[in-house]
Amino acid sequence: MRKTMLVVDRRYMNHFAGQVHPERPARVAAMIEMVESLKRAALKHSAPRAASIDELLLCHSVEYVAEVERTSGCERTDFDPDTHASAETWATARLAAGGVLTAVEAVLDGEAENGFAVVRPPGHHALPQRAMGFCFFNNVAIAASWLVKVRxxxxxxxxxxxxxxxxxxQELFYQSPEVLYMSTHQYPFYPGTGWLDQIGSDAGTGFTVNAPVPATFGDDEYMRIFDQLLMPIARQFQPEFVLISAGFDAHFRDPLGGMRLTEGGFLAMTQRLQRLADQYCDGRMVAALEGGYDLRALAECGRTVVNELGRDGGDHINAAQNAPRAEPIIQRARYFLKDYWTLDMDN
Ligand SMILES: [Zn+2]
Known part of the structure; x- marks a missing residue:
């Protein structure tokens, strides 16, 4: 059994994105209920700390951080048509960024072997100077920058x-060879970025890997993309720490996404990343919640990931089945990335 640091807190329910908004406090309530039903002895719990201003500034501008701070205590501030701050958003968003740092610190300092930070608001759409897509501060990016620049x-x-x-x-690390950003995502879809030809620039060329996939892809296609594209590159990169932007909106039950992943797909992705982390960085890995808007899918996928994080390595992982619909994407991605990574073009 591995020790997993679980960071979750009722205060994550304090950010209110608006009436009938899918990114709602009940998402955290569903995760807390799931966590309380777990019977894992090796699960450690920690309350999140708030990210300091300096930590927010690792990824965001002074002006933008001040802009979010000014919303504190205001009933509602609109950042874009989908992204609204409430009186508690500033405090909650700092706690979200700090929650990922809490888990990362615990792993780095040997208090736990891996971690899962169940935070909201989510982070991966947040730009250096702008909130968008339900996100205010880029929680995972801040943790990555902190690992590189502070630790x-x-x-x-x-x-x-x-x-x-x-x-x-992607934007934050587009020119950085220290952070390899890999994404699977529905395409075309919000926010419109992430085509195959976006592979990074300058010293970071090759260190952004996008696998844009059409709606209706399921477990088999995702596994094939992991086995034939993402994991071979990740192994050559030899990470010293693995972070997962773990949204669960590619689940078949999600009302926003059009994918058909099951819990089994999330299990298989976690297994592959866990094996990778075991091979290169003593299993050091932290998952952080991003999207996921069906409460049942959220809780079931969350349970799957937490349980898998607790398992010791060495399990046999079934290789991906043939998934003909994934092949053209894998081939085209390899074409764009072939000068930067050794990729078997025939297989
Ligand atoms: Zn999402």
Missing amino acids: GIRRVLILDWDVHHGNGT
Whole structure:
């Protein structure tokens, strides 16, 4: 049994995104209920700390941080048609960024082997100077920057399996060879970024890997993309820490996404990342909640990931089945990335 640090807190329910908004406090309530039903002895719990202003500034501008701070105590501030702050958003968003840091610190300092931060508001659409897509501060990106700049970690892998492309995370590390950003996402879809030819720039060229996929892809197609594209690159990168932008809106029951993943798909992705982390960084891995808007799917996928994080390595992982619909995407992605990674073009 591995020790997993679970960070979740009722205060994550304090941000209110608006009436009839899918990104709602009940999402955290569903996760808390799931967590309380777990009977895992090796599960450690920690309350999140608030990210400091300096930590927010690792990824955001002074002006933008001040802009979010000014919403504190105001009943409602609109950032874009989908992204609204309430009186408690500033405090909650700082707690979300700090929650991922809490889990990452625990893993780095050996208090736990891996972690899962059940935070909201989510983060991966948040840009350096702008809130968008329900996101205010880029929780996972802040953790990655913190690992590199504060703790001297040289290579961080961010795997983003949320059904939406993490445009904010991509932009933040587009020129950085220290953070490998990989995303599977529905395409075309919100926010419109994440095509195959977006592979990074300057010293970061090759360190952004996008797998844009059409709606209706399921477990088999995702596994094939992991086995034939993402994991071979991740192994060559040799991460010193693995972060997962763990949205659960690619689940077949999700009302926003059009994918057909089951709990089994999320299990298989977690297993592959866990094996990767075992091979290169003593299993150091932290998942952070992004999207996921069906409460039952959220709780069941959350349970699947937490349980898998607790399992010791060495399990046999079934290789992906043939998934003909995934092949053209894998081939085209390899074409764009072939100068930067060794990829078997015939297989
Ligand atoms: Zn999403």
